[in-house]
Amino acid sequence: MFEQTITHHIQKHILSVLLHQKTVRFRDLRPPRTDTNLFSYHLKLLQQHKFVEKIEGGYTLSPLGLSYVDRVNADKLFVRRQPKMITMLLIQDGYGHVLLQRRTKQPYIDTWTLPYGKVHIDDESVLAGARREAYEKLDLKSTAPRHVGDAYIRVKTQDELLSSTLVHVCRFELDEYEESADIKWCAPLKLSDYDLAPAVEQIVTRSFFGDDFFFGEYDVEL
CATH class of the missing domain: 1.10.10.10 (Winged helix-like DNA-binding domain superfamily/Winged helix DNA-binding domain)
Structure with a gap:
């Protein structure tokens, strides 16, 4: 485009x-x-x-x-700064471990997060976007995700808005996945051992047990 x-x-x-x-x-x-x-x-x-x-x-x-x-302001026709929209993949194995991925770029470089990616305008649905990201990021081809919740994350630093993100959380069940330097399985109770990206621990807590669809708003100050 x-x-x-x-x-x-x-x-x-x-x-x-x-x-x-x-x-x-x-x-x-x-x-x-x-x-x-x-x-x-x-x-x-x-x-x-x-x-x-x-x-x-x-x-x-x-x-x-x-x-x-x-996409623009109707009065002055400037492009609006809008929240980023992503799918975030909560991938669990049979033991309840979740798959974490290390961020390799800013913002929040070297922190750990759930695998994620931007929603594309040509994704047919949120779940289609999640499946595409699972394939692109992790080479997962046969997956049946479930859309379990949404989260809105605003991050500020020194009173400046750093990022604003709408997250569609999609849950996958996976028997196994080979770890690497940038991808690790983590027991939920061990999440605090990792330097996590904003709101990751809260999102895992809300969506871990597969309860009713949730929505959470998180304001994070760095």
Whole structure:
């Protein structure tokens, strides 16, 4: 998908007008007191980048344009900073041990977490995203996860918001998995022996026994 932030005031004006109407004629898209050639240039740029389409009766937002305006502030058309959405995999063996994975990048590098990954826009469902992450991160091909809960994690440091994450917790049962330097089985009562990423211990506690679907909110200060 083409990724671009629209910053030019003429292009933002065009998108702002199309945001509130299905189809707009050429003359109604032009900002007041703007040279026609300059306006035409920026309209063509939006068409070239597939944000705007010309149809019978005028111009309209393309599918990419619709996706873009869905992500921006409606008044000033800047891209909103939004929480990251991930699937987090609670993988348990027959003894109740959970699989931990060491983070190898910032933020929270070298801490231990449940395996996780971002939800993709083309994932057909939360569980499909979890299965994809299980395959990509751990090479697990035959899995039947269960969506057991959601968590919202906000992490601050020195009064600055470091991260904001919506977590879909999906539970897997697994007979065995070979450990490595970055992947370890851990007994739940031994979690405190590890330097854990924010809210991991709380999430394991809430979802470990497979009780009713849960939702938790966690504010963490580092």
